[in-house]
Amino acid sequence: MSAVPGSIRSLPRRRARRWNVGRIGVHAFLVTAALFFLAPLYIMLTTSFKSMDEIRLGHLFALPLAPSLDAWRTAWSEACTGVSCEGVRVGFWNSVAIVVPSTVVPIAIGALNGYALSFWRPRGANLLFGVLMLGAFIPVQVMIYPLVKILAALGLFSSLSGIVAVHVVFSMPVMTLLFRNYYATIPPELFKAARIDGGGFWRIFAQLMLPMSTPIIVVAAIMQITGVWNDYILGLVFAGRDNLPMTVQLNNVINTTTGERLYNVNMAATILTSLVPLLVYFVSGRWFVRGIAAGAVKG
Amino acid sequence: MTTTRAGRRRLRRLVPWGALLPMALTVLVGYLGTALWSLRVSLSSSRTFPQDDFVGLAQYERLFTNERWLLSLQNLAVYGVLFIAACMVIGFLLAVFIDQKVQGEGLLRTVFLYPYAMSFVATGLVWQWVLNPGSGLQEAVRRMGWPEFSFDWIIDQDKVIYTIVIASVWQASGLVMALMLAGLRGIDEDLWKAARIDGIPAWRVYLSIVLPMLGSTVATVFVLLFTGVVKVFDSVVSMTQGGPGTASDVPAKFIMDHLFGRANIALASAGSMVLLATVLALVAPVLYARSRGAAGKGLQ
Numbered sequence: 001m002s003a004v005p006g007s008i009r010s011l012p013r014r015r016a017r018r019w020n021v022g023r024i025g026v027h028a029f030l031v032t033a034a035l036f037f038l039a040p041l042y043i044m045l046t047t048s049f050k051s052m053d054e055i056r057l058g059h060l061f062a063l064p065l066a067p068s069l070d071a072w073r074t075a076w077s078e079a080c081t082g083v084s085c086e087g088v089r090v091g092f093w094n095s096v097a098i099v100v101p102s103t104v105v106p107i108a109i110g111a112l113n114g115y116a117l118s119f120w121r122p123r124g125a126n127l128l129f130g131v132l133m134l135g136a137f138i139p140v141q142v143m144i145y146p147l148v149k150i151l152a153a154l155g156l157f158s159s160l161s162g163i164v165a166v167h168v169v170f171s172m173p174v175m176t177l178l179f180r181n182y183y184a185t186i187p188p189e190l191f192k193a194a195r196i197d198g199g200g201f202w203r204i205f206a207q208l209m210l211p212m213s214t215p216i217i218v219v220a221a222i223m224q225i226t227g228v229w230n231d232y233i234l235g236l237v238f239a240g241r242d243n244l245p246m247t248v249q250l251n252n253v254i255n256t257t258t259g260e261r262l263y264n265v266n267m268a269a270t271i272l273t274s275l276v277p278l279l280v281y282f283v284s285g286r287w288f289v290r291g292i293a294a295g296a297v298k299g
Numbered sequence: 300m301t302t303t304r305a306g307r308r309r310l311r312r313l314v315p316w317g318a319l320l321p322m323a324l325t326v327l328v329g330y331l332g333t334a335l336w337s338l339r340v341s342l343s344s345s346r347t348f349p350q351d352d353f354v355g356l357a358q359y360e361r362l363f364t365n366e367r368w369l370l371s372l373q374n375l376a377v378y379g380v381l382f383i384a385a386c387m388v389i390g391f392l393l394a395v396f397i398d399q400k401v402q403g404e405g406l407l408r409t410v411f412l413y414p415y416a417m418s419f420v421a422t423g424l425v426w427q428w429v430l431n432p433g434s435g436l437q438e439a440v441r442r443m444g445w446p447e448f449s450f451d452w453i454i455d456q457d458k459v460i461y462t463i464v465i466a467s468v469w470q471a472s473g474l475v476m477a478l479m480l481a482g483l484r485g486i487d488e489d490l491w492k493a494a495r496i497d498g499i500p501a502w503r504v505y506l507s508i509v510l511p512m513l514g515s516t517v518a519t520v521f522v523l524l525f526t527g528v529v530k531v532f533d534s535v536v537s538m539t540q541g542g543p544g545t546a547s548d549v550p551a552k553f554i555m556d557h558l559f560g561r562a563n564i565a566l567a568s569a570g571s572m573v574l575l576a577t578v579l580a581l582v583a584p585v586l587y588a589r590s591r592g593a594a595g596k597g598l599q
Binding site: 055121122137172176266267288 | 311312314316318319321322323325328329331332333334336340349389393396397401402407409412413414415416417418424425426427428429434435436438441469477478481529530532533536537540550551554555558564567568570571572575578579582586
């Protein structure tokens with residue numbers, strides 16, 4: 001933490017930037033908290049570079065004596081899940097295959113819903129929207145068994161299309177909310193002008209609204225990618241053995257293995273599984289927070 | 300001429316409805332349909348396969364005499380209260396402290412929020428490793444020169460639920476910080492000028508003026524955290540598998556086990572209905588108040 005009292009700029013600020021006891025206390029608290037938040041990441045990283053012999057010494061916080069990438073290699077391509085020993089890479093590609101359509105389709109539907117709700121307002125649609133928002137609070141467990149039955153009847157259970165359909169259903173409230181709120185900020189005159197110029201439902205959507213929606217599409221994509229990637233329960237139930245996402249595979253690697261637990265491999269696999277959402281988070285920065293706030297605060 | 304034009308207009312009016320068809324299907328089948336279906340199953344004697352009979356509230360009676368279910372409800376209550384309280388307090392403190400024009404604000408925010416980008420599964424696995432008494436924190440502190448140090452909650456039946464609280468608070472309090480900080484930044488600077496002129500200490504302003512002003516943010520955070528509490532499943536499965544024994548069982552896991560492992564779908568559905576009722580009872584008032592507030596502001 002850069003707790004250096006140096007850059008004193010004369011900005012009109014609430015409190016003067018002087019280093020009294022209070023300010024030192026504030027920084028001490030924040031640095032301590034930051035260390036608590038960083039500790040698991042540090043432990044994960046250092047453990048993944050250690051050998052099992054070194055881990056058995058029990059020095060959790062020590063840096064690796066002889067850093068090695070062996071555990072990472074094993075985690076990626078050799079770790080066993082009880083059934084097979086192909087590492088978490090299988091899950092990685094499964095997750096990619098699930099995340100891409102589960103991001104594109106919900107965003108397209110969310111944008112369409114938001115557009116129709118904000119500008120066309122068909123009769124009764126607001127009631128439907130209200131129920132949809134309530135639906136967001138129904139615990140997954142209520143819906144799982146009927147959804148399994150419905151998907152099985154449609155021949156989609158335990159398939160890629162099935163898990164994507166489930167993600168579409170579960171993400172629809174927040175996606176619709178995001179776009180509806182975004183389109184509410186667009187001046188209605190713009191829409192009326194397009195109507196007078198003879199634009200129809202689809203043309204105004206495709207040529208006027210979608211091109212203006214880039215910021216909210218980015219926010220929605222961040223939310224969907226991290227949300228779907230981090231999902232466990234839906235992938236476990238609906239994806240089927242051939243499409244198990246990385247989170248499910250990770251849990252299988254760690255919690256179903258017999259014999260000695262390879263903590264270095266486990267930690268490497270955990271980091272590998274968290275890499276995509278963490279990368280999205282670190283790259284997107286404030287957009288990530290914007291997504292949380294947009295999906296939660298308004299409504 | 301007029302009839303065809305009217306006909307075309309009517310047809311065109313159907314287009315927005317057509318576009319909303321996926322939403323209508325999701326609401327009617329995905330949400331309402333499945334909820335009613337589960338309600339129906341919970342009133343039957345179904346085990347592996349759905350039965351058409353009607354046994355009244357027998358499954359609910361069975362549920363509330365089931366020790367494992369009662370334990371899981373108790374765990375959920377302990378977990379929910381501690382998790383929400385800790386996240387609120389820590390998140391609010393972090394936000395207030397960050398709001399003091401501190402050095403390295405961006406870095407601190409990034410550090411506090413990154414766990415929220417991680418999955419519950421990864422969170423559970425990391426903390427399983429850190430809290431594992433044989434090779435984790437307990438062993439490390441002992442080797443550092445405190446051989447008597449003991450921190451084995453994760454294998455202690457009476458304390459294991461607290462370890463899940465710790466992991467979850469680590470994961471989610473950054474979220475509270477981010478939302479609270481956004482709320483703090485929306486507060487008029489004049490408030491601080493006025494408070495300074497009146498000589499009111501900052502902590503007093505935060506507690507008595509700022510916190511009440513953040514009411515809607517607090518409500519939002521509560522709803523977010525509460526829905527997370529009811530859902531808690533992944534982190535338990537990855538961290539303790541509900542153990543030791545069934546000591547860290549939660550309702551979501553009870554339901555999943557009875558749906559898939561123990562083939563008792565009626566009992567599981569009854570459990571899921573209890574969860575649904577709990578959520579609606581706590582969330583509906585908040586949503587209602589907020590929709591009233593929005594209507595009051597004249598949203599169209």
